[in-house]
Amino acid sequence: MASNFKTIPIIDISPLLKKSDDPTMSEDKGVLEVCNLLDRACKEAGFFYVKGHGIPDSLINAVKDVTRDFFDLPYDEKNKIKLSAVTGYRGYQRIGENITLGVPDMHEAIDCYREVTPGMYGALGKSLEGSNMWYLFWFRPAALMVAKPRPCWVRTLLIYQKEMYIYLLFHRAMNLYMDKCDNVDFRPSNPSNFKPLMEEYLGLLKDLSRRIMQGISIALSGSPNMFEGERAGDPFWVMRIIGYPALSDSTNAMKLDNDIGCGAHTDYGLLTLVNQDDDITALQVRNRSGEWISAVPIPGTFVCNIGDMLKILSNGLYESTLHRVINSSPKYRVSVAFFLEPNFDAAIEPLECCVQHTGGVAKLGRAVYGEHLVRKVLTNFVM
Numbered sequence: 001m002a003s004n005f006k007t008i009p010i011i012d013i014s015p016l017l018k019k020s021d022d023p024t025m026s027e028d029k030g031v032l033e034v035c036n037l038l039d040r041a042c043k044e045a046g047f048f049y050v051k052g053h054g055i056p057d058s059l060i061n062a063v064k065d066v067t068r069d070f071f072d073l074p075y076d077e078k079n080k081i082k083l084s085a086v087t088g089y090r091g092y093q094r095i096g097e098n099i100t101l102g103v104p105d106m107h108e109a110i111d112c113y114r115e116v117t118p119g120m121y122g123a124l125g126k127s128l129e130g131s132n133m134w135y136l137f138w139f140r141p142a143a144l145m146v147a148k149p150r151p152c153w154v155r156t157l158l159i160y161q162k163e164m165y166i167y168l169l170f171h172r173a174m175n176l177y178m179d180k181c182d183n184v185d186f187r188p189s190n191p192s193n194f195k196p197l198m199e200e201y202l203g204l205l206k207d208l209s210r211r212i213m214q215g216i217s218i219a220l221s222g223s224p225n226m227f228e229g230e231r232a233g234d235p236f237w238v239m240r241i242i243g244y245p246a247l248s249d250s251t252n253a254m255k256l257d258n259d260i261g262c263g264a265h266t267d268y269g270l271l272t273l274v275n276q277d278d279d280i281t282a283l284q285v286r287n288r289s290g291e292w293i294s295a296v297p298i299p300g301t302f303v304c305n306i307g308d309m310l311k312i313l314s315n316g317l318y319e320s321t322l323h324r325v326i327n328s329s330p331k332y333r334v335s336v337a338f339f340l341e342p343n344f345d346a347a348i349e350p351l352e353c354c355v356q357h358t359g360g361v362a363k364l365g366r367a368v369y370g371e372h373l374v375r376k377v378l379t380n381f382v383m
């Protein structure tokens with residue numbers, strides 16, 4: 001239900017954050033003002049900037065710096081944490097590996113997901129089983145061999161599932177071991193603070209996005225905790241660490257054929273928070289008449305947008321707006337997108353309060369979030 005918006009609103013959410021632990025928050029005047037602004041933004045654009053979010057600028061910038069450091073590494077180094085089916089689709093994807101609308105995207109990225117342990121979500125979660133790859137392991141190939149198909153006599157002993165289990169345990173043990181060994185020879189120094197920095201950031205963004213969801217609950221005339229419990233009380237999350245080559249980057253032959261950093265798409269979950277480079281305008285948002293409106297960087301803010309699951313929950317009152325990225329600047333652009341999602345196994349359907357606000361009929365069908373995500377992930381890559 002997006003409108004013909006020309007600009008993306010900026011919302012100071014500090015009054016909402018101040019009251020997020022207060023059970024009577026929905027009676028607070030300051031909170032209600034923020035919720036009104038959220039409601040308008042979610043109806044009109046499905047996009048807004050948030051300021052007054054409390055995440056220090058120094059951390060926001062350090063996350064982008066470490067991202068740039070990673071993508072500056074030679075390709076062979078980056079590929080040591082290569083994304084594949086075996087890693088649960090976590091890790092590094094080179095330029096052109098992610099596909100949108102059938103076209104290779106001109107970005108490279110590290111995809112991270114909440115850890116999925118073997119059997120955690122049964123068959124639904126199988127393809128995403130794994131934990132994130134924060135280190136460039138020189139002994140990772142050895143770990144991968146544990147999970148690779150073996151000669152027949154071994155295969156009869158170790159069926160794929162067992163191999164996977166061993167691999168995941170090994171991977172986790174390596175992570176624990178690496179955490180303990182600061183500055184030991186084999187520990188890559190590139191970038192040395194990658195994991196602790198990203199994990200600190202993740203922790204804060206999970207918390208922040210859940211608090212914004214409280215505001216959205218109130219905006220939808222529900223209780224502040226409408227998204228807790230079975231819907232998103234144990235939320236899944238996704239983080240994409242992304243780099244977009246500069247227009248003039250002649251090292252990238254594919255760039256000649258396609259200048260789209262990321263093709264037009266909607267996000268899959270509830271709410272996305274994008275931390276983008278301050279000096280390059282590249283993210284574009286589509287309004288109802290099909291015009292592309294730039295989400296010009298505003299330092300110190302996050303660009304926030306609605307995902308497919310919140311569109312369903314709101315019975316279409318809020319739009320998961322199409323957006324794309326085109327980096328036509330002569331500089332390499334980085335962004336880090338955090339996605340708050342529902343519980344992995346949540347069955348998502350229009351909320352009663354939203355059905356009432358939209359003519360009394362459920363316009364959108366039910367979806368199991370994990371199925372939606374897995375369907376997307378499995379069609380996003382050529383491998």
Ligand SMILES: N=C(N)NCCCC[C@H](N)C(=O)O
Pocket residue numbers: 098099100101238240262265266267268339376380
């Ligand atoms: N989790 C998110 N939003 N990922 C977006 C990735 C880029 C779009 C993807 N190839 C697609 O076609 O959906």
Ligand SMILES: O=C(O)CCC(=O)C(=O)O
Pocket residue numbers: 240242262267274276283323325335336337
């Ligand atoms: O890089 C950006 O600004 C946005 C990225 C994005 O839309 C996504 O990864 O879903």
Ligand SMILES: [Fe+2]
Pocket residue numbers: 265266267323
């Ligand atoms: Fe997106």
